[in-house]
Amino acid sequence: MSKPKYHLVALGCQMNKSDAERLSAVLEKAGWKQTADEQTADLVGILACAVRQSAMDRIYGKLRKWQLEKAKRPLITLVSGCILEHDRKKLRDKFDIFLDIKKLDQLPEQLKLITQEQLIDLPSYFKITPKYQSSFQANVPISTGCNKFCTYCAVPYTRGRETSRPSKDIIQEVKQLIAHGYKEITLVGQNVNSYGLDLKSEIKFPQLLKTIDRIPGNYWLRFVTSHPYDMSDELIKEMGRSKHLTNYLHLPVQSGDDLMLKKMNRHYTIKHYRQLISKIRRVRPTIGLSTDIIVGFCGETAQQFTNTLKLVRDVKFDMAYLGQYSERHGTAASKLYADDISKKVKSKREKVLNSTLETTALAYNQQFTGKTIKVLIDSAKKNPFGYRLKGKNSEYKTVTITTNRDLTGQFVPVRITKALAWGLEGELEPMKLTKTEKRAQLAQKLKARRSSLADQVKRQPRRVKINKINVRYSGKK
């Protein structure tokens, strides 16, 4: 009998993507098989994101579609992820399975009620080995939940308080990934900087970073998301020392105005944020720096918006994820403040910020023109000229090249020919081989030469004298 199929949609942040990998692992253990085709799936699931209304609208859109599908064929629907109480009430009865992601081990029990499947024993959320969606990039969760209670955010209510994962489990997962040849590992959590603060005997984030960095191998390390309040001097020092950590930091600021930050309950001032940037640039002068900005938060005046614009110009962010504020029912902001900035004003402010960012991003990206940089290729599209490959450099810039072969999952040297505001274009440089690769190549040549000489001997046994092949590896790169 063929296995039943499942299809998952993960909305929002890296954390949801990581949760989807754990959810996949549980389903596969229960005998299900993944499919990319929603139409042929027997179970369809969505990992919700409560941060933006647009993400919730997508859930309702999917729900309508799946309900129509259910009328035609047997289909199990599942919802999990970040869902506010208000939406929980509405969604609970509309999906067959409503799953609290932290109680992932209870999924087989819920499935059994619908499918009469055999129950399987599962470890708790953090102990579940995920089904990685990539063979070279992996998100490794180090904590879940959040204690910060930003007034616009739903996470502390949907995911609960911050819970750190034991460091030995994190380190073991990272070691295994590196041993399996993974090239990029991203440590994920709602606020990675506060890792371990909830556990007395646990190491803290700078030590975790240091320990992971010591694991030998050819890999990049990233972490997301950081909170300026918990960005300690010790962490910045560690960032400066780390060998595997990429030259990139995402540090959400949300607004360039102190009063707005207070209304958002962000626990820092703009002066503090600027000082952090100076300290970070002291240890990593060319670091790629991105941020999140909420445009048109409750009561944002023209002057307060100008303060944000000034911060973007001064800091010279090379990327920012802009979001127009929209009220999320159940958050503190929805109870305390009116969403009183018109859509028109929000759109105008977003446009102004975007065009400023285009200038700062382009100025930053121009430093790469003419240089050869290391790129991890993460996607390939075949076209009449070969392959159009896309990847990221250490600074998290999208780099595009055209080649005659698919190099997905490999680090490659790229000479940058053009800098754009939102990416880089380049050409593949001849690849320098590592010592091991050179040795393997040499051994192969040697083997081929021996077998060709052996053939000659067979054909002319009396006339050919085989000299000892003495090829020595010089050891130079």
Ligand code: SF4
């Ligand atoms: S730090 Fe603020 S925005 Fe980020 S998850 Fe926590 S409450 Fe939400």
